[in-house]
Amino acid sequence: MAGNPRSPKLPDFVSWPAFPFEGDFRLKPVADPADTEPPRRGEEPGDCASCASGDDAYLWTNERWRVKSPPKPSGLPVVVILETRAHLDLGDLSTMHSAELGVLTVRLERAIRSLDSVARVHVCRWGDGSAHLQLWFLARPKGHLQLRGPFMTMWDDILPPTDEQQWREDLSYIAAWLNDTD
Ligand SMILES: [Zn+2]
Structure with a gap:
């Protein structure tokens, strides 16, 4: 029997181990494209x-860059934002800014990945939120294989907040790492 075009098949990812939800799902209707893009x-x-x-x-600053975290601990060990x-915005960066962005991205990834509780670091930039460039560094906790991949931002909101004292120590460690190699 032909599938009903109004009830498209669910994507495979709903059955992936990393997908945070289970049960019966129904896709939302896809909204019509807007005539104009809203300001960010x-x-x-x-x-x-x-x-x-x-x-x-901010946790750390220099002449052209600043690093901060969200104001409270969340489900991941640390989340850090480079601005x-x-x-x-990303497309406005000069050659010098672009080169420094590369160096700082690698340095931050190393600093965060060297925390005892962290296995991997995901680096993300979404263009739709803030008009001011923000590069997000999201730490996957060691051993939590279910958090691998693109649903980790959801798990960040689902898991209980990480211990605040440990979170503060880890953020201080990251700031010290940036200062050490600046
Ligand atoms: Zn701004």
Whole structure:
């Protein structure tokens, strides 16, 4: 019997071990494309939360870059966000900024991966949220194989928050690592 086009087959990933949910699913209808793209958060520097934040809100800063974490621990051991100091998006970066982004990305990955509790680090940039460039570093806890892959951002919200004292120590370690090799 031909499938009903209004009830498309569910994608294979709903049966992957990493998919955080189980049960009966139904796909949402796909919305029609919008005529115009809406502005993102902080499209203008004057409305940008990153530009309005002082260095004391960050773990580490230098002349052109700043590193912060979300304000509270979440399910993953650490989540760290790398931003430009200036109001720039990825495509706005100069050659110098681009080169430094590469160096800092590798340095942060190494720092986070060297934590005892961390097996892997995922590096992500989503273009739809903040207009100010943010590169996210998400640490997968060691041994938690079920968290492998693209659903880890969901697990970050599902798992109980990591111990706050350990979280603070790990963030301090990352900041010290960046200072050591700066
Ligand atoms: Zn900004």
